Amino acid sequence: MRVGIVSTNEVQKALITELLGPLVGPLKEYDLTTIRNGTLHSTDAHILIIDMSDPAIVDCADVMDMMGRDEPICLMHEKDLFAMSQADRISWRNRTVEEIRKSLPDLTSELDSKRDEADNKHVPDAWIIGSSAGGPQALREFFGALPPLPITIFVAQHISENAFGQMLARLADNAKEWDVQTAADGAKVRPNTVFLVPRDKTVDIRGGIIELKPHVTPELSFNPSIDAVIRSIFACHPGKIGVIIFSGMGFDGSAGIRAVKGRAKMIMAQDQESCGAKGMPDSARLTGAVQISAEPAALAAELKNLYPQ
Template sequence: MRIGVVSTNEVQKALFTELLAPLVGDLIMYDISHAKDGDLEISNAHILLIDMADSNVVECEEVMEALGREEPICLVHDKDLYAMAQRDRISWRNRTIEEIKKALPDLASELDEKKDEADNKNVPDLWIIGASSGGPQALRQFFGDLPRMPISIFVAQHMSEAGYGQMLARLKDVAPGWGVQSAESGMKIKPNSVYLVPRDNTIVINAGVIHLQPYSAQSVSFNPCIDAVIRSVFDCHPHLGVIILSGMGMDGSGGIRTIKGKAKMIMAQDHESSGAKSMPDTARNTGAVQYSANPEGLARKLAQIYGQKTF
């Protein structure tokens, strides 16, 4: 894929390269002298990205003439990337990639793969812990034996609206070696961190940044929906592991069935140690669970995966 950029702004060109080159390869850079010498007419680029935020480009007749030709395809850019926050630059990049995919549909799947790889390059492995009745006690036992590790954990604990603050405080108490926070849109994922998933929401990860998406569960006792969190996170970040702890019902089993054989690992609390047994038992009945133990044993297994020793 050959993408050309027409600009005289060196900062802008550097940001074009930073944002697009990991996905489309090296960019072909053109300035006004190239345009006046006729290089745009004979360019072998599939697409020309015209920097209309650059007044020199706008005032160049040869560049404006290129916009009227059928080849190469021209995309117009009119934003000052330097003035944008990083997440806004990522949003611009994603919109530009969508335009390139429309123009070059045969390369759409390749672009999607490279985008996923680039977005997840510096994001730690993610783990989802799903819990319901008996979950708070299981979480206390689990984190009591869990060392600091370069991963991020999302806790989807069924709770009432009034109990969210109490649950967040409890997590901070039982996981003192971890950065415990309420998951919020715009938050950058950090290693050795625990994020509590709010009610009526699921999680989407975009370039290492959390985005909450509304998702109203059907029952107060199944909120937040563990199945929805598993599916939505896995769709955007395949380096995912899941742990199903004590709980009533079957929430979580649908999510792990969807990612069976694709997740980093799927574990569940064993029958004997679960205060409420149906949720981890139903998870095991899917055939997706690869390891079962009490909460302390699950913590030791997770630490072993990352070469760590438990307390």
């Protein structure tokens, strides 16, 4: 597949190449010089992406003439990619790929395969930590013993809405060598990052970017739902996932780990002796999916051993 970019904006061309290059191969670039010397008119490109955000291109009669021809197929691009978030750039890429697929249907399977490969490349494993009563103490001990690792951790801690900010601050204080954030739309899944999941939400990951989805639990249920977070991330994350169930009452997390049993990288739970509330870890163990039980600091050591540096 041969794709070209028509623009005088070097930043725009670099971003389009970065987004589309892994899918379509090297892109040919056309600026005013190549337009005026006739190189554009003799192009062998199948697809030309015309940068309509570039006034110099819009005012060029030769480019407008190209757009009136049957070949190559011209796709008009009107957005300034530099001003977009990474999530919006990925959305633009996906829309452009769909246009290319419609124009060149014989290459659909090749494009899909390369897009999956590009999205999955260098995606870190995702670990979900579920905790409730006694969880803050377990998290403090766990992160106090956990060095930086090439993984992303999602913490689903049952918590009231008013206490969320305090919990985030406490988590950041405990995990000093990690980048601690609230899980939010558009956040990029990166190694050595911890995301605290908000109430009434679960997490999708598309192209390495977080998309929060509403998940309202029954009024008396624990929130956020650990089961929902495990299932959601497992369904959409291209990398491996792992689960750790810390102290808590009830059985949230058990259905989620049962769903990923045999397909997760590892499933661990806090041991009875160190738990403030044994319900959740004990319920997790009853599924038969838990592979390691230990105190939080020992679980941190087990996780470290899975990712030797």
